Amino acid sequence: MHRVCSTVEEMLDPATVSDALARPVSSVGRVPVATKGHSSTEARFEGVLIDGEAAPSLFLKTVDRARDWVSIATGDSVDREVAVWETGLLDMLPSGVDHAIVAAARTQRSSSLLMHDRSAEFLAEDEPITAEWVAGVLRALAAMHAAYWEHPVLGRSAGVLCDLEQVLGHLGPARLPALRQAVPGHFIIDLIDEGWSDLAGPVGSGLARDLRSLVVDPSPVVHALAGAPRTLVHADVRPANVAFDGRRTTFVDWARPTVAPPGIDLAYLLLMSQPSAVMSPDEAIADYRAMLAASLGSDGSMSWWDDHIDLCMTAVFAMMAAVLVDYETDRGSDEDPAHARIAWWAERAEPGLRLLDRL
Incomplete structure (x- = not known):
C-alpha cells in the first residue's frame, strides 16, 4: 500500500517528495508546461522543479472529477488512476515496464498524481x-x-x-x-x-x-x-x-x-x-x-x-x-x-x- 496525501500541498512538501524519491529534497517548485497532446478529460499539467533545477524532473497531473467524462462514463467512485497505485497493484509491473507515479493526492474535488517527467519519450x-x-x-x-x-x-x-x-x-x-x-x-x-x-x-x-x-x-x-x-x-x-x-x-x-x-x-x-x-x-x-x-x-x-x-x-x-x-x-x-x-x-x-x- 502507498499513502495518498489529502492535499496537493502536502504531496509537494519537500519531506513527502524526499520519501517518494528516496533522496533528500530541500525545495519543490511548480511551473506551467506544454504537453505533446490534448487531454480529453481536461486534466491540468504542471512541471515540478526539485531543488531549483533548470528543467522539471517531475510532472503533476490534476483531474477535476466534475469534468472527467471518463470517470463519469465508467462509474469511477474510487479515483482509479490513484487507486491502482495506492493499493500497490502497479508494483507488480515487470522490469522494463513502468507507470512513473511517485506520489498521489486525493481531495474532495480532484485527484492528483506526481510522476517522473517522461515527456521526451512520448510521440508528438x-x-x-x-x-x-x-x-x-x-x-x-x-x-x-x-x-x-x-x-x-x-x-x-x-x-x-x-x-x-x-x-x-x-x-x-x-x-x-x-x-x-x-x-x-x-x-x-x-x-x-x-x-x-x-x-x-x-x-x-x-x-x-x-x-x-x-x-x-x-x-x-x-x-x-x-x-x-x-x-x-x-x-x-x-x-x-x-x-x-x-x-x-x-x-x-x-x-x-x-x-x-x-x-x-x-x-x-x-x-x-x-x-x-x-x-x-x-x-x-x-x-x-x-x-x-x-x-x-x-x-x-x-x-x-x-x-x-x-x-x-x-x-x-x-x-x-x-x-x-x-x-x-x-x-x-x-x-x-x-x-x-x-x-x-x-x-x-x-x-x-x-x-x-x-x-
Missing part, C-alpha cells in the same frame, strides 16, 4: 510511429500481461478496477444523456454522437446495428470471453499514453484498467495507433502472440487464442467505432485512407460476430 501528436515503437510496446504488453496472468491479486482488486462491461460500453449512445448533463458542452460528447449517427455510411446499416447493440449491451461478448485467461488490462494503450525510450515502456493514464483477456489491450492498440504504415495488423497480432507465449513459458498454452482475438477485435471495434468514424472519415471518396481503415475493421469484426451468433 502528429509524429508517425515506427516499427521499433510498435515492437517495443507489444513486448511491454506481453510482459505486463504475463506478470498478472490469472494472479490472485486481480480478484482482490475488484473494487478498484473497472468492470469489463463498463469499459466496452462507456462510449455507447446510451451514455450520452448522462454525460451531457454532467459535462455540458464537452466536445467528446458531440464527437461520439456524430460518430454513431454517421456509422452506417462507412460500415453499412447491418454492421452498424450490430456494433451499436454490442456497445449498448456488451454482456454477450463479455460472456463469450469468459473462458479465456484473464490478466490486468490497461484498456487505453495508445501513443498519447505510452512513453518509450527504446528500452523502457511507461504506460500512463490508468483511468479504466480492468481484468480481461489480453486481446483487449492488443486490439485497442491496433485501432488507436495505426501501425499498418510500419507493420500490418496481422503481423502485429502474430508477433504479440509469440511474445506472450514466450513470456508465459511453461504456462503458455495458447489453444484459446484464435476465438479470443476474434472476439476482442470485434468488442474493441464496437467500443471505438463512433470515435474512429468521427476522427477518420473526412466525407471524401471511398478511396480515402480513412475509409479503407474503417473498411478493414468492419471486415475484421465479422469473425467475432459470427462466433457470437453461434453462442
Whole structure:
C-alpha cells in the first residue's frame, strides 16, 4: 500500500517528495508546461522543479472529477488512476515496464498524481510511429500481461478496477444523456454522437446495428470471453499514453484498467495507433502472440487464442467505432485512407460476430 496525501500541498512538501524519491529534497517548485497532446478529460499539467533545477524532473497531473467524462462514463467512485497505485497493484509491473507515479493526492474535488517527467519519450501528436515503437510496446504488453496472468491479486482488486462491461460500453449512445448533463458542452460528447449517427455510411446499416447493440449491451461478448485467461488490462494503450525510450515502456493514464483477456489491450492498440504504415495488423497480432507465449513459458498454452482475438477485435471495434468514424472519415471518396481503415475493421469484426451468433 502507498499513502495518498489529502492535499496537493502536502504531496509537494519537500519531506513527502524526499520519501517518494528516496533522496533528500530541500525545495519543490511548480511551473506551467506544454504537453505533446490534448487531454480529453481536461486534466491540468504542471512541471515540478526539485531543488531549483533548470528543467522539471517531475510532472503533476490534476483531474477535476466534475469534468472527467471518463470517470463519469465508467462509474469511477474510487479515483482509479490513484487507486491502482495506492493499493500497490502497479508494483507488480515487470522490469522494463513502468507507470512513473511517485506520489498521489486525493481531495474532495480532484485527484492528483506526481510522476517522473517522461515527456521526451512520448510521440508528438502528429509524429508517425515506427516499427521499433510498435515492437517495443507489444513486448511491454506481453510482459505486463504475463506478470498478472490469472494472479490472485486481480480478484482482490475488484473494487478498484473497472468492470469489463463498463469499459466496452462507456462510449455507447446510451451514455450520452448522462454525460451531457454532467459535462455540458464537452466536445467528446458531440464527437461520439456524430460518430454513431454517421456509422452506417462507412460500415453499412447491418454492421452498424450490430456494433451499436454490442456497445449498448456488451454482456454477450463479455460472456463469450469468459473462458479465456484473464490478466490486468490497461484498456487505453495508445501513443498519447505510452512513453518509450527504446528500452523502457511507461504506460500512463490508468483511468479504466480492468481484468480481461489480453486481446483487449492488443486490439485497442491496433485501432488507436495505426501501425499498418510500419507493420500490418496481422503481423502485429502474430508477433504479440509469440511474445506472450514466450513470456508465459511453461504456462503458455495458447489453444484459446484464435476465438479470443476474434472476439476482442470485434468488442474493441464496437467500443471505438463512433470515435474512429468521427476522427477518420473526412466525407471524401471511398478511396480515402480513412475509409479503407474503417473498411478493414468492419471486415475484421465479422469473425467475432459470427462466433457470437453461434453462442
